[in-house]
Amino acid sequence: xTNTCKxxxxxxxxxxxxxxxxxxxxxxxxxxxxxxxxSTISSPGNIVTLTFSMNPDGQPQYSILYKGKExxxxxxxxxxxxxxxMVNGLLVTGMxxxxxxxxxxxxxxxxxxxxxxxxxxxxxxxxxxxxxxxxSIIFRVFDxxxxxxxxxxxxxxLAHFVVTDELSRFHLTGDHKAWWIPADYDTNEYTYSTSRLxxxxxxxxxxxxxxxxxxKVVDEYGVQTPLxxxxxxxxxxxxxxxxxxxxxxIQLHVDKINHELSSSLVPDTYGNKAYLQAPFSTPWRTxxxxxxxxxxxxxxxxxxxxxPCKIKDISWVKPCKMIGIWWEMHVGKSTWDYxxxxxxxxxxxxSNLKPTGKHGATTANTKRYIDFAAKNGFDGVLVEGWxxxxxxxxxKWKEDVFDFITPYPDYDVKELSAYAASKKIKIIMxxxxxxxxxxxxxxxxxxxxxxxxxxxxxxxxxxxxxxxxRGEHHDGQWMVNHYNRVAAKTAEQKIMVDMHEPxxxxxxxxTYPNWFANEAARGNEFNAWSTGNPPEHETILPFTRxxxxxxxxxxxxxxxxxxxYGKKDNYVHTTLAKxxxxxxxxxxxxxxxxxxPENYEAQPDAFKFIRDVAVDWDDTKIxxxxxxxxxxxxxxxxxxxKWFVGAITDENSRVATVPLDFLDKGSNYVITIYKDASxxxxxxxxxxxxIEKFLxxxxxxxxxxxxxxxxxxxxxxxxxxxxxxxLKKYE
Ligand code: NOJ
Ligand code: CA
Numbered sequence: 001x002t003n004t005c006k007x008x009x010x011x012x013x014x015x016x017x018x019x020x021x022x023x024x025x026x027x028x029x030x031x032x033x034x035x036x037x038x039s040t041i042s043s044p045g046n047i048v049t050l051t052f053s054m055n056p057d058g059q060p061q062y063s064i065l066y067k068g069k070e071x072x073x074x075x076x077x078x079x080x081x082x083x084x085x086m087v088n089g090l091l092v093t094g095m096x097x098x099x100x101x102x103x104x105x106x107x108x109x110x111x112x113x114x115x116x117x118x119x120x121x122x123x124x125x126x127x128x129x130x131x132x133x134x135x136s137i138i139f140r141v142f143d144x145x146x147x148x149x150x151x152x153x154x155x156x157x158l159a160h161f162v163v164t165d166e167l168s169r170f171h172l173t174g175d176h177k178a179w180w181i182p183a184d185y186d187t188n189e190y191t192y193s194t195s196r197l198x199x200x201x202x203x204x205x206x207x208x209x210x211x212x213x214x215x216k217v218v219d220e221y222g223v224q225t226p227l228x229x230x231x232x233x234x235x236x237x238x239x240x241x242x243x244x245x246x247x248x249x250i251q252l253h254v255d256k257i258n259h260e261l262s263s264s265l266v267p268d269t270y271g272n273k274a275y276l277q278a279p280f281s282t283p284w285r286t287x288x289x290x291x292x293x294x295x296x297x298x299x300x301x302x303x304x305x306x307x308p309c310k311i312k313d314i315s316w317v318k319p320c321k322m323i324g325i326w327w328e329m330h331v332g333k334s335t336w337d338y339x340x341x342x343x344x345x346x347x348x349x350x351s352n353l354k355p356t357g358k359h360g361a362t363t364a365n366t367k368r369y370i371d372f373a374a375k376n377g378f379d380g381v382l383v384e385g386w387x388x389x390x391x392x393x394x395x396k397w398k399e400d401v402f403d404f405i406t407p408y409p410d411y412d413v414k415e416l417s418a419y420a421a422s423k424k425i426k427i428i429m430x431x432x433x434x435x436x437x438x439x440x441x442x443x444x445x446x447x448x449x450x451x452x453x454x455x456x457x458x459x460x461x462x463x464x465x466x467x468x469x470r471g472e473h474h475d476g477q478w479m480v481n482h483y484n485r486v487a488a489k490t491a492e493q494k495i496m497v498d499m500h501e502p503x504x505x506x507x508x509x510x511t512y513p514n515w516f517a518n519e520a521a522r523g524n525e526f527n528a529w530s531t532g533n534p535p536e537h538e539t540i541l542p543f544t545r546x547x548x549x550x551x552x553x554x555x556x557x558x559x560x561x562x563x564x565y566g567k568k569d570n571y572v573h574t575t576l577a578k579x580x581x582x583x584x585x586x587x588x589x590x591x592x593x594x595x596x597p598e599n600y601e602a603q604p605d606a607f608k609f610i611r612d613v614a615v616d617w618d619d620t621k622i623x624x625x626x627x628x629x630x631x632x633x634x635x636x637x638x639x640x641x642k643w644f645v646g647a648i649t650d651e652n653s654r655v656a657t658v659p660l661d662f663l664d665k666g667s668n669y670v671i672t673i674y675k676d677a678s679x680x681x682x683x684x685x686x687x688x689x690x691i692e693k694f695l696x697x698x699x700x701x702x703x704x705x706x707x708x709x710x711x712x713x714x715x716x717x718x719x720x721x722x723x724x725x726x727l728k729k730y731e
Contacts, residue, residue: 034092041097041119045143048289052095052123052139057088060125060137063171064146066289071237075169075260077137079150079282082162082272086127086135086150093134094124106303107314107513108589110620110635116304118142131157138281140305144295145288147242147305152278163247163274168263168285170239170252172197175259176229179540179627182206183222183251185266185473186214186466188504189522191533192540194628197229198256214435214466216473221254222264224504226547228296228540228627235289236296236627240547242284242305244506245484247274249475250285268478269471283506288547294622297542297631302507310511316494317513319589319616320458322428323373324382325360327557327594330528331565334360336385336393338408355410361386363412366427367419372597374423376611381420382428382460382592386411393434394464401434404447417454429456435465437472437482444486448493457494458590460552461486463501475503487512498552498590505549517552517590521545524554524594527572528562535573535682535709536628536650538582543627546587554594555582556610558603560686574648576606577676577689578711583613584646585631585711591615605691609674612715613644621662623647630706632656634716641718643669647704648711651682656712658702668719670727671696675704675712682709694730695719702730 038053049065055076064072078087101117118140125135135158136151150166152158175198181190182202193205206217226240239261241250248266255262263285265273284305290296311317328334339353361383369381389402407413420427429451433440440447440461451459463474472478483502490497491514500519509515521541526533538553545551557579562570572579583591593600593610600607614637623632632647643663647656663669670693677688686709696702696716704712717723 034095037092037095039095039097039121039123041121041139041141043119043141043143044099044101044117047143048141048145050121050139050141050146052121054090054092058090059088060090060123062139062148064287064289066235067291069233069235070173071235071289072287073171073173075171076167077148077169078167079135079163080165080167081158082164083158084127084129084131084133086125086133087167089129090125090127092123093126096122104308106510107309107317108319108509108516108616110587110617112618114300114303118304133158142301142304144290144299145286145301147284147286147301149282149284151281152276154279158278160277162272163265163276164272166250166263166265166273166282170261170287172229172237172259172261174231176231176237178223179228179544180223182217183219183224183253183264185216185475187474187501188224188520188545189526191522191537192544192628197254197259200254200256214474219251219253219264221256222251223254224251226504226544227252227261228543230627235291236293238288238296238543238547240286240302240506242286242302242507243307244283244480244503244508246276246280246477246481247283248477248480249503250283266473266475268473268476274477293625293627297622297625298620302548303510306507306510308510309513311491311513314513316457317496318379319516320379320428320496321591321593321615322380322382323369323378323593323597324384324428325365325369326382326384326554326592327528328596329360329385330525331562331567333565333596334358335390336360337390338388338410339391353409359385359408359410361408362410363416366411366416369597370416370420370423370425373425376607378425378593380426380428380458382430384430384432386430393432397435397466397468399436399468400439401436402432402439404431404440404443405450413454421455426458427456429459430462431459432462432464435463436468437463437479438468441482444489448489448495451495452493458496458498459490460498460500463499474501479503484508487515490514496590500552504545507549509549517550517588519552521551523552524557524572527557528567528570532570532573534651538574538578538586538648539629539631539650540627542585542587542625542631550588550590551586552588552590552592553582553586554592555579555586556593557595558606558687559595559599571683572686573709574682575676575680575686575689575707575710577674577680577713578648578682578709580606580609580674580713581646581648581711583610584635584644584713585633585648589616606674606689609672609713609715613713614638614640614642619662623658624656630654630656632658634658634662636662643716645714645716646711647706649706649709651708653705653707653710656702656704656706658704660696660700660702660716661698663696663698663716665698667697668724669696669716670694670719670723671714671716671730673702673704673712673714676707676710678705678707680707680710682707693727695724695727696730700730
């Protein structure tokens, strides 16, 4: 008999068999010990405790305590593949605990530095089938919550694979109050419902929003994240995800009886969730917890779970305050299209186009906006409707709808580039894809080169309508990869990017700070042409959508009632003072003064706040907040001693109380307060405001009445010999 064992020179094969048996025996003892083991780790300040264990079916599970109280009961974890599963019958093959504590500096942000301090537990798992597969679950435990993700190391038995489902569960302790929008695969542009989890009715809610033509709500009990919840004991819980890369967005299915949420991933056209290649790590599932609502808003957990900045030279990454040829189309004063809605897919032959005379993006009008921007200290002018194709966009589902480089005949790119440069103003490019993303992918390189050649260094993209390729969804893996590719490609070209209608953000602005804003929720624009946003809307967004990153909400509408444009049924659902406050309460390093220049010229005193307010910050104090009710925030401008304060309320009046103890002790400041007139009201009298000036210091406390749907804004600037003249102390 030929012995093929390569060690046969030294050892007999029976010796090897015995050794192998012994090794397996030892491993089994270790595995048994590991599998019986319950591993508990606490956050650095001992506030949050995570316990990991294996249930009797060999399923991994975790639970979470906050200050000793249960927040998440034992909840199982696992992933299903087309090629098998890592769900039950699993063995723990290793556990490792580490700590991390460091500071980092965001390129653009709400604060100057961010502390990243957590304890980490890595649990290695193996299934004991014929073709064993490996997976780890990584938990990070912070003082304000937990993040966990699955990791698939490089391995023979799981090299290329298809995720058909992720089975992450969040077993809550009760039927919590929730602020939610339905589990739609294509749009997040909903108003929020507030109800017990057991009352979630996603389909009904989506039917109320026929304004949006792309809805696909399959799960009647499904909600989108960030999901904000509050327990009967007053604990705040927010569930979302961080670092959404090469994977679909997570949605949550509500088990109404057991109060358990489970992950449900946005599918592709075949019902598959993700096509992967190991090594791969899924996005982090995030659970932010606090007994203070204000700490939910100041949490940096999601940013901390994202990768550091990938851009080496960040000198060109800049915040931006802009105006735009934009609202005038939304209110119907002008149009995006040049030739009306005639079907003119033959725009190759531009001379065939008959102008309607209502086109907004003309050379003359753009110059008017550039002049206004230059006069008032803005950085940029967004111009929508400059390129051919608008006669053929939304709803037609046409593949080659835009080319992103051909202007309409009345928009002179070269002349406007030179004009903008002479006024030190940047024109912001607009790329509406009309959902035809294959087309955009085809044009992207040329479109970005065209921008660079003409001096544009920021772009607003848009994904209105159904996605081409057909069957893909805005929030599926294919589109997630597209958004991330746009962020990376624009970064290479030193272009800032703001996306409208993308998947809701997950803190990727840490990694790509050029991706400085997103819409990804129901913006102010809905007030122009739909039932609008109720007065509570802006008090919920920071607790939901903005948990993942900055929002291009487009505040600053002064002409609140739109009957001026013949739109009797449309109006903004806030007071004018609240529109000002939104520049502070709705964080974004890209802010738009969304109204028309003539409406600002009519109210120069109130407009001063928009001119003055900063868009990038060294510090942020969340002073008071309750989702659905009110938010008051103070922020310190970047590299400056100036502070700006914003307070907003829902449909109820209230008094905002703001201790100014964040100001430098012993220094005097001049505060300018832009507040609701006493008889103002978001519907009955929205444009009535008062402006007052006082002297304040760190011992002052503001008490400012906000009317129904109202708010106040304030600038607080260091006192000088000249600016204090005639001012009284605030009492
Ligand atoms: C929807 C966007 O949210 C809006 O800002 C834009 O003006 C239109 N699409 C047209 O692209
Ligand atoms: Ca939109």
